[in-house]
Amino acid sequence: xxxxxxxxxxxxxxxxxxxxxxxxxxxxxxxxxxxxxxxxxxxxxxxxxxxxxxxxxxxxxxxxxxxxxxxxxxxxxxxxxxxxxxxxxxxxxxxxxxxxxxxxxxxxxxxxxxxxxxxx
Amino acid sequence: xxxxxxxxxxxxxxxxxxxxxxxxxxxxxxxxxxxxxxxxxxxxxxxxxxxxxxxxxxxxxxxxxxxxxxxxxxxxxxxxxxxxxxxxxxxxxxxxxxxxxxxxxxxxxxxxxxx
Numbered sequence: 718x719x720x721x722x723x724x725x726x727x728x729x730x731x732x733x734x735x736x737x738x739x740x741x742x743x744x745x746x747x748x749x750x751x752x753x754x755x756x757x758x759x760x761x762x763x764x765x766x767x768x769x770x771x772x773x774x775x776x777x778x779x780x781x782x783x784x785x786x787x788x789x790x791x792x793x794x795x796x797x798x799x800x801x802x803x804x805x806x807x808x809x810x811x812x813x814x815x816x817x818x819x820x821x822x823x824x825x826x827x828x829x830x831x832x833x834x835x836x837x
Numbered sequence: 838x839x840x841x842x843x844x845x846x847x848x849x850x851x852x853x854x855x856x857x858x859x860x861x862x863x864x865x866x867x868x869x870x871x872x873x874x875x876x877x878x879x880x881x882x883x884x885x886x887x888x889x890x891x892x893x894x895x896x897x898x899x900x901x902x903x904x905x906x907x908x909x910x911x912x913x914x915x916x917x918x919x920x921x922x923x924x925x926x927x928x929x930x931x932x933x934x935x936x937x938x939x940x941x942x943x944x945x946x947x948x949x950x951x952x
Binding site: 719721723751759760761763766808810812825826827828829830831833 | 871873878879880881882883886927939940942943944945
């Protein structure tokens with residue numbers, strides 16, 4: 718259990734276009750999803766925390782108008798990179814924490830396989 | 838503020854030998870501690886966690902980790918390394934206080950198991 722998928726696994730786009738990345742929890746309901754960015758040979762940088770049905774909480778320095786996050790259901794969150802530029806090229810990873818009945822399992826995040834974005 | 842330190846960028850170990858990947862942390866209160874593994878161009882896979890209870894935690898693929906409160910450490914160990922264990926390993930910490938679930942990751946340690 719606790720499988721998270723991302724789509725697409727990789728995308729190449731032209732500068733100035735927008736790209737949408739989907740994150741789905743396949744076998745559990747995720748009240749909270751997280752979006753990370755990972756640069757080569759570096760750790761994960763949390764971009765934002767996405768809660769179902771409410772606005773995302775962005776980390777300091779992350780432009781919320783550029784990285785639009787929508788968490789419309791308990792199994793789907795989307796990250797849209799608007800007006801992408803080459804410096805947005807990166808590996809984007811989502812994760813999800815699941816809710817089990819009335820007990821919130823707040824201790825473990827399950828990660829998607831990541832999306833490689835290349836902006837030309 | 839919470840933080841995690843993985844002092845080794847890379848660890849090399851011969852196949853069949855025991856391995857240790859080091860991690861120390863800083864957090865207010867009792868920590869939630871995690872180990873994840875990442876294979877090239879993939880997301881992170883959960884290995885194990887410490888929340889409370891026994892200081893020795895057993896996880897996936899034969900890995901285990903020992904929580905040491907006095908040394909604020911949570912080193913990852915395996916008795917006998919496999920070539921397939923070669924990957925990037927991340928230690929992570931989270932404070933149990935509050936409803937915000939932000940987890941802080943270390944910088945990662947590359948494990949190279951030599952045949």
